[in-house]
Amino acid sequence: MDTVMESILQVGLIVVSILGIVFLLISTLQMFILTAMAIRLNRFLKKQKALLDVVGKFSSYINFFKKKG
Secondary structure, X not given: OHHHHHHHHHHHHHHHHXXXXXXXXXXXXXXXXXXXXXXXHHHHHHHHHHHHHHHHHHHHHHXXXXXXX
């Protein structure tokens, strides 16, 4: 009876450790994906800000010339 219980506990321990390793790998992959998305979003927002700055300067130039004209 003891050997049956030991083998059941051993199998359970192996299953739990495999599940833990899989969970760890998935969470690590998720962190890498989130980091890559954050970096891409940061680059995109920098480009958008530069574009908005150019548009803002252009519109201020137009308003300046409208006031003079």
